[in-house]
Amino acid sequence: MRKRYANLARIRTLDPERDWLEIYQTMLRLEFPWDMKLGLNLAFNRSFSIPAIAAVHTATGELTERTQKRIDDTGLLMYEMVLNGFDQPRGREALRRVNQIHRPYDIPNEDYLYVLGCLVVIPTRWLGRYGWRQPCCHERRATYLFYRELGRRMGITEIPSSYEECEVWFDAYDAAHLTPNDDAAVIERATRSLLLGRIPRLLAPLGNELVSAMYDERLRRATWVATPAWPVRAGLHLALKLRARLQQWAGTQSKRPLFAEGIRTNTYPDGYEISMLGPDSNQAVRRPIA
Template sequence: MADRYANLRRIRTLDPQRDYLEIYQTMVRHEFPWDSKLGLNLAFNRSFSLPRIAAVHVGTGELLRHTRKRIDDTGLLMYEMLLHGFDHPRGREAVRRTNRIHRHYDIAADDYRYVLGCLVVVPIRWLQRYGWRQPCCHERAAAYHYYRQLGGRMGIADIPGSYQEFADWFDEHDRRHLRYSADAAAIERATRALLRGRVPRPLAPFGDALVATIYDERLRAATGVAAPPAAVRAGVHLALRLRAGLLRRLARPRRTPIFADGVIRTPTYPDGYEIAELGPAGH
């Protein structure tokens, strides 16, 4: 079998502050593609659930009326940056488009930091729990530096100075401000269908319970989602740990990264897209 840990050994020879893009690309495109996508979904779901952020989204109506498009647009902008880096013309255009969209709304500085913290912390914690291996210190640091660079390009000030400092800030802000709101509950109902779509077809009848299981207790409380039965929680945890073990012992390293042809495909844009047209019309 090909060496399962070759990418990890190479990552450990790199400098996460200088080589953050290469390391983060390797994590998302080679080592943990499915988990990274799910982790980013969970990160955005959590950011949508902070009451002030939820109120902004409900006010625009985009997430409720055009849920699939809104999520696809966000994903495309994020993956354009990841594929090309912030200094590539397409990466720069994706950052410009992101900034242009956000400047239409009155968003507090702490809320911007919280969203950035979700992107840094939530996917890493998913990998720590359910990845086929633990993300190493270089990978945690690279994820932090990647999103710190994005934050700087979005004008987000006072970003904590390391992964651990950001995780500590995120936990405190989450503890103090993530509370139930009707807006967050409405957004969760609209976006849950997209997470249900990631559930294997034989388990589709249990989709709502499975999605609730991958939310933690605080997120369920903030969005009004009932805790699933203990047996479902235990079963999902066991299945995800079994998957991790099988990938670790039996799977070969991914030879072809996701988006290898440079094309990101989504249901909203089967025939392609222009970065400048992503996001709400008129922004």
Template sequence: MERYDRLRQILRMDPEADCHEIYRLIAVYEFPWDVTRALELALFRTYAVPSIGRLLAETAELTERSQKRYDDTSLLLDAVVEHGFDSTEGRTAIRRINRMHRSYDISDDDMRYVLCTFVVVPKRWLDAFGWRRLTEHELQALAHYYRTLGRHMGIPQPPRTYAEFEEYLDTYEEAHFGWDEGARSVSDATLRLMGSWYPRPLAPLARGAAMALLDDALLRAFRYDPPADHVRRLVRTAVRLRGRGVRLLPPRRRPHYARQNPEIRSYPGYPRGYRVADLGTFPGQGGSPAERGAQSCPVTQLRDRTQS
């Protein structure tokens, strides 16, 4: 297989009828590391909307149980990517997401904005740091995939095209980004979590690198001191060079799903795993079905983390 063979495969598919398979190829073969990093940055954008950041602070899930909340969010979204909207695992994941959201007073506008971050932030990350940019064909599929997810989540009038997703995100951020003490606490907790993935002496460097990837609008919303210009240039140049290096490597032959990421730490590896129906929070229900001893859907095992 040559470097661009999978892109040629994608370009032969229908961007709407085959949107799930196209997105799966993008997320688990072409850009698994990049998509993970981009979606992590998307988290910070949601915190910077005070109505979202404040609610997340009030639930305490991201401040007191940061690793578990990160893992559950990644695994629920990953189940849809791996198995599709119509699979048992995909339907179970979407039901879990919807039941969690219905436990809180979240506006349709905020839900629509969060959906937009899943589309726009990865595209912009790949423009800046990826080994290649997404084609218009792939952007059509990306938009249709997340429009479909939005419909399954009951979000009214999700954007139809990438341009509509981007316009909604930019307009919403301009109108709503702002300071909130609770949102800042959630952002701080997420930065601490990212630092915890590395040996203790490297944690400050990891936090500094994450800060260098935040744009000025986010830094202002959280009232962070901006990183020194040379630090920002160094970090961004390093990530950009990584992308150029990946371009020279042979294409990935085995899929790499989010559940294989070393950052997922709440669930031990093989032979133990997790049940999709047990992921996330269960407000007012006394914990997950597993914690209450209930039977759930079959266990999904955390498989070999070795990348091809």
């Protein structure tokens, strides 16, 4: 059992104000790889569902017509920054590409803040509910500091000053702006394949209901997704809780970090160049988000 908490013990010796990248990398690559990837999937899914943001994405067609490429490009750019930080060559190049994609457009600061809030809050809450252990204060702080730094380097202003303040801002904005809209529904139908791919093959017949059960009621309303039957919701909750308990008591420390052999995607089976990720410049419209 002591070995199971070795990473946590090491994290607690670090200073999140200085070592936030190392802590966040440990969370993603060693402590919670499956949960963090799923949490980030859910975060991006939610960020696409605000009406103003969803309308732009349906206009570009990036998520509805080139779904797999758009999802893979977003994930690759994000993971390159996490794996390499913002000061190493590949991390700098990924950040530069993110800024290049957004620079030509007049994107409201609050739209940026909402996407940032999704990335900070949604995965952390998933870990708090279904992770094999609760994220500690160092991990919450490091998560916030990683995305604060990303936000600053993207020119985002008025970023809340702590994880707790970010959570409060996110909840208030989400309650006011995540409202039912047809564009979000179209995007959700196109992108749910990403979450369906995480359903065990044995449960594939229930895949669509299980994906819907991962959403909270507000997101389901915004995307016109029917509420799954209560046995599906309860069954998913219990299965995830059981998984967490088994991981806590019978799991072992991962010996190979996530992406140790590189990031593999369906779109780029033979590798990729960071400069080629993202939409073609002639496919852009007035206000692309994220």
